[in-house]
Every structure is written in C-alpha cells, then in structure tokens.
Amino acid sequence: MTTLKINGEDKTFDAPDDMPLLWALRDVLGMTGTKFGCGIAQCGACTVHIDGVATRSCVTPLSLAAGKQITTIEGLAQNGNLHPVQKAWLEHDVPQCGYCQSGMIMAVAALLKEKPKPSDADIDSAITNICRCGTFQQVRAAIHAAASA
C-alpha cells in the first residue's frame, strides 16, 4: 500500500512503487485535472508541486512522492478562492484548448512563490511547458499580471 498526502489529504491505495505519480493521480485516484502529454518529462502538462517544487509527475515514481506534500491543480484554490495565477489566466483569456493549462498554471504558481516578480528571462528559463495552441504571449502577460496582483 502507498499513502500520499495530496492537497492536504492522505490518500492510501494499492500500487507498485515504480508507478508514475501521474498514473496514480489520474487512473487510481480519478484526479484528472493533471494531464498526460508526452510521458517523457518534455511538455509539462503533468506538472504538480512536490514540497512546493514544480515537478513533472509522468516521470516521478510513487517511491519519490511518498511522505511529501503534493499539490495538484485541484488543490490550488484555497477556501473557495482562486489562486492569483488562476485569476490572471481568466482575466487574460489564456487558455485556448486548455489541455496544457493546468500544468502551465502549476509551473507558474511555483515560479511566483520562488520569484514573486519574475523578469522575462526568469519566465523563459522556468516555464518550459509546451502549448500546442501557442498561448505563450498571453501566458507571459498573465504571469506579470499575477505578479502585480
């Protein structure tokens, strides 16, 4: 049995230690807000926070996630209030198809925690998520808006 602390709640389930965290989230726990894109740590669609660090869950085995604080897109809003990044995303109409966006938002939320006023260079080096719809300029504007909120 594996126990993970996800969005502040303990979740216990039966799965092998080498199962990727993304598989457990989506297929075992039914938490489908975190997306599968490439499966090889390239696209960022599967990004969650592990102990506050943006992490690609498709290549993170359960053995590395156990005992840590995991936050998924489902847990980013607090007490019914959207996270500032989520608010900026709505205000700037960032999502197009939306597929990449939960991972993008999680990556940006982690960046702003570490660097509350990121420069364009900080954004370019930290946000390497891929968006097939090409929302990158809206993403940049929304990050600066969230940083100023």
Ligand code: FES
């Ligand atoms: S699905 Fe994990 S980085 Fe693409």
Ligand code: FES
């Ligand atoms: S909004 Fe469609 S892939 Fe990013």
